[in-house]
Amino acid sequence: MTRYDLGPTNAIDNVNQFRRPLPVCESRGRTLKIRIKEVARGRYEVVAFGLDLPMGGRFPFAYLDADPEMVKGWIDDLHQTWSTQVIEWQDPATEGPEANYRRPFTDAVDLSDVAGTAVERMWHAVAAAGYQLFWQLFHNGGPALQALGEEVRTALWRREQVVTFTSNDLVAPWSMLYVPRDGWHAPELGNVDPEAFLGFRHLVEHRFEREYDLDADIRFTGKRINASAYYDERLDGPGRGDTPTAVAAPVVATLARLSSTHKATTRQTVGDHLTGDGAAAHLVYFCCHCVPSLNGEAYLRLPGDEDEGLISAGDLGFWIGKAGGLRSSPLVLLNACQSGRLITASASQLGAVLLQRGAGCLLAPCVNIPARFAAAFAEDLFARILPAGRPLGPAVRSAVRAFAGEKRNPLGLTYSLYQGIDSHFCQMENPDGLAAAGR
Template structure:
């Protein structure tokens, strides 16, 4: 048999054979060995409580920002005990809740009845009134930071000096990896008492850590050494909301933004959400919640629930129960189990410190794979919550900013344009670098 095509007169041309993969075992994702989307943090503050009697603090970061001592590390034992720090944190959050419920002494009309509950834009309120309120909140945040670092020990004094110097800078990327659940964005540096008009020659808004820096809190979850990168040209998202809140101003604008820019799934019942959480693959890039949150109590224990349009209460333990077997199977057997959303919990108290014996719902989502969770520490006015979501999601979904930068720009926008500090109460748990990728060829980059 002659295989020489020239001898047989056949054309000597290469023939293209179309190849296709009938199956896609990666489910259109790459599983990366490292996490290139996690850029470096200029500062990491690590607080550990091996016992109620001992609390330690360690600092490390970019040598240009925080040079390490030649003979040791930036380490100290805190002299303020853990229980007092928890109490001061709860007190600070309660002060912000009092700000929401502020009642002017002289009422001049319906808009003066607890005005901060139904106005997102406070620029029309008397400047002296708003500045005094914000200055008081900043001073409270400064007080908590001072008490956290109070003490006379030599090592503690050095850590305090170094940390306050770094926090006094601007535009750093900071992770607070702490056993103590502290509302870090609400802490402040350089704040003064209201009697002096706040910081000399400065704006009290600019003293808050959440206004100065990109901040994330660590979560009590297994270390994640991989990163999912979407191969889709159009992100997927879901909106979980209570039908009672759909009439809130700008709520439909948020829905339209997600519907226009993403493949949107809508859920209005808790049973629908639990059915989705029960699936091994919940392949969504963004999960948005706009519903009611509450504290539940049994005996001397309290925990937080959220509810959609039905009476089914959903808490951290329920999220854990529905996702646990999938997460464990994925870690043990490499079973396909995709759950990697950025979660925005526009739910009252969803970001508040966890109560004794219970994990926070934000940490529960991160534990099972969420890239990050953004949630408020307080009972958030519905009008402001919808406005915040629209501003943040515009930056995150439309402009493609990483979550940390999107939060910071949203906080600064509300401070400059609306003179409203409530954006500071939204705390980011992990997710500083989380962002949407809409180009399959686009890889994660360090912001």
């Protein structure tokens, strides 16, 4: 044996109580970071760093001159397009007594059988709206913002990027933005490239500015994670036009098969669980309606003691706060209409308060998500991340591509991911006391 035959090996890890080494958890360096901060009324500072962004001898920042109401209006325009052209769109050729109940793009998950011209018009509408918002945020300004926007656009087509948007002041549905390949021009009808959507081509997340580091490892012991399923049983039954739906039950059954699942179906039982054992769950799944209020806040709706049990951001913050916060940095999936539509880091918003109270990551739709698609997306996602522990970001992107591909359904793009590209379920030790050998 020569000295060249001796290679380094890691057979034992003395710092882990002389047990086998812990698995090396997968993580991804961010290749594109964009930070947006309101520096004065009507002005945002936009800073971008990335492996493919040329510095050019200057600090990579620019100013977006727009007040919060203007930005909110731009984002509302995008959501309105998705609402009218996808969620509520009716085929004008539909006839019969149930014509007013038929929504071709929401009544089915697989749109490959819908008339090709209708699907092309729908894809064109959402692509044009996504391009408009991208232009408004990254090209609608002075020379510095235009130069920065062009560098960002070019980088997004140089390779697949791992993108983090960081802001407490401006939250946009980044995955729904459409970035043209060949310059600043709107997409043409019949020539929409799905890869131009940020959420289709890239790994994308939004983060709020925080004073501590985030931990992507959702650690658990034993063979299964602990999950909480909070859902409205009334979702399973007659839907629009008396068409039967199966929304909550199939997904909860899938979750129960892949995890140790606690179920709660009323406002009271959700509150009781979150103030106790529920605060230690590794996965929290809400499946219910989300109801907007006149003051701009939103409420989750579950059956209550009387008629309806509305759950506010304040309720969630109080319940979780009493339990000392969400202790396992869980994945939270809010499968409720517009629950992912955050505007700022305000604790008056459902998603924001969950993140502030310890959620490791949050995934939620920005639009009125159709019931059938919500169920199909959740089942697909759970199958990808449980029990293997695959990182959430790639799993979400794979789900988006699966639905947008053969099924021609773009609704996966409407799920916004908050601080969750690397989040995954990390098995720390097996029941025999030995560290897990890997994932």
